[in-house]
Amino acid sequence: MSSVHLVSQSGLAQEIRARTHVLKADEPVGAGGTDTGPAPYEILLSALAACTSLTLRMYADRKGWDLGRIEVEARFLRDANGEESIRREVFFSLPQAADSQERLAAVWEKTPVTKTLKRSLPITTTFRPAE
Incomplete structure (x- = not known):
């Protein structure tokens, strides 16, 4: 079915890989993230x-x-x-x-x-x- 691969180097920012696509996830600055992607x-x-x-x-x-x-x-x-x-x-x-x-x-x-x-x-x- 579906799967994703997630990579986190440091902090709360995440890199999500789904097939050939790369997405970002993060938390807002007020929640300790850097707001580089959706929560x-x-x-x-x-x-x-x-x-x-x-x-x-x-x-x-x-x-x-x-x-x-x-x-x-x-x-x-x-x-x-x-x-x-x-x-x-x-x-x-x-x-x-x-x-x-x-x-x-x-x-x-x-x-x-x-x-x-x-x-x-x-x-x-x-x-x-x-x-």
Whole structure:
């Protein structure tokens, strides 16, 4: 399946290798890092958002639906009791019929990364319609 190789020379900055790609991970300066890349939770949220968007695009393309621009915003939350969750918002720049929105909502709930993360924490998704 998928794998990555991580290298850390010193400090909190990390070099991540995934196939032929090189990514960075770090912590913000306020958390002791040098801010040379996204923090680990930001990378986790990026994986969820990317998987959501590309899965929706593949599905819509197969159906012949034009979604326009897809935007996905994801936030990691931890409440006062230590309970963790993710809030995700999905936006299409082109309006969609109600039945299409329902089908697309069913698709984003079944994306591979969504299914993996939902095994350990809740993900709440809202749809922001085109204006």
